[in-house]
Amino acid sequence: MKTIIYLMRELSLVKISYYFFTILNQNSHEEVSIINKYNVDMNDKITLTITRRKFSEILIGIVSLFLASGVVATLLKYLWPPSVKATSSEVRIASVDEVPTGSARKFMFNGKASVLLKMPAGFRAFGSVCTHLGCVAYWKPDENDIFCPCHLGRFDPNTGAVISGPPPSPLPAIDIIVKEGAVYALKWKDPEYVRSISYYAGAA
Incomplete structure (x- = not known):
């Protein structure tokens, strides 16, 4: 869970999608290094080394979380529809x-x-x-x-x-x-x- 939160904070969805498709084209045991510079005034770099399998598991977890959230929201809206003002x-x-x-x-x-x-x-x-x-x-x-x-x-x-x-x-x-x-x-x-x-x- 900490890894998922970290990835969502450090990487945009566009970056995640890009690296996901990059990893799928590599061997299952290869590793991908993602280097993210925070800004020009900072010298520290963060390198995330993630295996293809691990990255896939994380991404599937994120997608599942979004899908589950949508189902729950739809169910709640159906059970408790928003009230409409009569006035x-x-x-x-x-x-x-x-x-x-x-x-x-x-x-x-x-x-x-x-x-x-x-x-x-x-x-x-x-x-x-x-x-x-x-x-x-x-x-x-x-x-x-x-x-x-x-x-x-x-x-x-x-x-x-x-x-x-x-x-x-x-x-x-x-x-x-x-x-x-x-x-x-x-x-x-x-x-x-x-x-x-x-x-x-x-x-x-």
């Missing part, structure tokens, strides 16, 4: 006066196209990426719904629920707050639901 920084969407009743304002939230609606009952906000095939839906005031032009999907502007068409699930809702005369997006109302939609990958 996000406030995102200013628009001033209250800019979105009169019956209108909408497009905006980006956590990297996804979204829409703010002003309904008679108040403001509503949803991710506007369609849950069918990922097209961007938009507000159609004349039909009072959120419409996806790709496959004619329609969503309820008050709840985000599917009204008609092929979308398999509702648009994800966004919690909002009105303060100081403006509307702000806070977080996804249901982060777990957002993570279940492939077209919203990385948004929650």
Whole structure:
């Protein structure tokens, strides 16, 4: 173990690889001397004499250690996945006066196209990426719904629920707050639901 630590400290991985292939081309009983100068101000030299077999054992040990570390890290990540924050920084969407009743304002939230609606009952906000095939839906005031032009999907502007068409699930809702005369997006109302939609990958 001391030898492995010493080699890792004194030699870069590039040097180790170079000498490894050099040793493989020599006889099994030949020895290789590795001379490493620390800097021009030092006169001492360190000479490491390692047989081909010993060097191979050390290198295999190092590789095995790295592989084992990767397996353990993957296992730990699977057993204890990193938590995902449900909250996000406030995102200013628009001033209250800019979105009169019956209108909408497009905006980006956590990297996804979204829409703010002003309904008679108040403001509503949803991710506007369609849950069918990922097209961007938009507000159609004349039909009072959120419409996806790709496959004619329609969503309820008050709840985000599917009204008609092929979308398999509702648009994800966004919690909002009105303060100081403006509307702000806070977080996804249901982060777990957002993570279940492939077209919203990385948004929650």
